[in-house]
Amino acid sequence: MTTEPLLLAILSNRLDCIVREMTNTLLRAGRSAVLNTARDFSCSIITSDNELLASAEGLPVHVIGTEFLARAMTDLHEDFREGDAYLHNDPYLGNTHAADHAILVPVFFEGEHMFTACAKAHQADCGNALPTTYMPAARDVYEEGALIFPCVLIQRDFRDVADIIRMCRRRIRVPDQWYGDYLATLGAARIAERRLKELCAEYGRDAVRAFIRDWFDYSERRMIDAIGRLPGGRITGEARHDPYPNLPEGVPLKVTVTIDSTEGRIDLDLRDNPDNYPGGLNESRACATNNVMTGVFNSIDPEVPHNAGSFRRISVQLREGCIAGIPKFPHSCSMATTNIADRLVTLTQAAFARLGEGFGLAEGALGMGISYAVISGEDQRYGDEAYVNQVFLASTGGPGGPEADGWPTYYLPVAASLMYHDSTEVDEQKYPLLVWEKRLIPDSEGAGRHRGALGSRVVYGCRNRPMMAAYTFDGHENPARGVRGGLTGTGSDGWKIDRDGNRVDLPMAGTQVIVPGERLVSHTGGGGGYGDPFERDPERVAHDVSEGWVSVARARDVYGVVLTPSPAGKGLYLVDPEATRQQRARPRA
Known part of the structure; x- marks a missing residue:
């Protein structure tokens, strides 16, 4: 290693600070509540060799696999240059799902491509056939209907490509909101470009290149050490997603984990899973990869850096045409960042719990539920202006672990508790939404020495015009299980209360139009427990x-x-x- 240890620490933290500044820019400048309230976005820095370098507090589902996005830019565009920016949301070309719009900016210093800055943001609307970014029943990408941009040029010489902007403004239901979010995402990437140039000017190109090499090598050594402290062998994690449209028996899922403690390697095999099916639950390559890798990082030394260096020690085996692998076009991946994705994270971390006391985590935070719905309609307060936005009103109970109880704000396993809880007041100001009730559900936790978090109850409805809520949930029939003697949390549920006060049960996924006087009720499930409850x-x-x-x-x-x-x-x-x-x-x- 040629970089002095002190300089190594300084530069690694400088890069994280740049990513945090990107994050702050997007959080404060984004227009939709899904960005500026829930923080459903992530920022990262990738090397010119297309390897993830820094991600700070990026959501694992967004940042693990961003190297695929950067590789699409360098492979498809031989003439990329300073002043360019690219829009990428193609799940068949390395993205997560169509609702995640990624802005890629190549960063040059003294004429050399040094980095790619990436800001990825979940959209309030992406042009789907229905006003939702999740299409569980879509039989293929054509029925899904989203606008797909396979890493297309959206800025040249720092100026928008007007054709792309017009396409988005024409097809996306909230064009002004989308354009504001686009500018915020672009601004985050441009902030990184400016700061990375300053970094290279301060330390010199050669020193920065040496740092990248040494930082990756150091991270790899940390991962080797972490794996070396695990018991070696092969373990299998299995789970089942609830019955779903076109999947009446649910979806059996499996990961085989092989740990070579001596060589410091972990292999994750997802090939023994069902084939793609005509619906939106299919995983994209990026999601299948990052889901099981997240389960690993949840189960090892948390101080291991999350970058391409530590990733060298993890291999993921995928099969083309697999629901938890590489999707075969034109199967829909609309739901790739939820449901199956959450199950893959939790079954991987639960498999690690089988290694012995102190390892892994329970299952938890499965599915989304009606409290995570995408709401849409017209707002009478603003001249019947159209609105679309995903709300995050209450979390599903997080998993119990070997050292702590589950977190009630865990939200989704793929986000690793890095998203924010919506502000009820902000949601009610921005959208014609009324929230009557938000509370934890007593006795809903999976009991254990460290218990899972409680599930949540949310009751909400519309103000003055009918409102559509597009939702999906999991964990009703197969709730989050405990490990090492921990118990299972309660299941999820959801229903509507009509104007007469009657309960109307709702299917596991779909859309529901409610009118003033009606209410939607969401019960999210509790997290599984870790260890014997009698040892608490x-x-x-x-x-x-x-x-x-x-x-x-x-x-x-x-x-x-x-x-x-x-x-x-x-x-x-x-x-x-x-x-x-x-x-x-x-x-x-």
């Missing part, structure tokens, strides 16, 4: 009961903890040590 610290159980998250009866029957009301009142509870010892000594069903 009784004081933690007392805290959960005092907070209203767990009932007194569940504390006794599931955790073996007997509680008495605190003399201080206020709904607080204290542990009865002797009664708890006797309760935990009894045989369990």
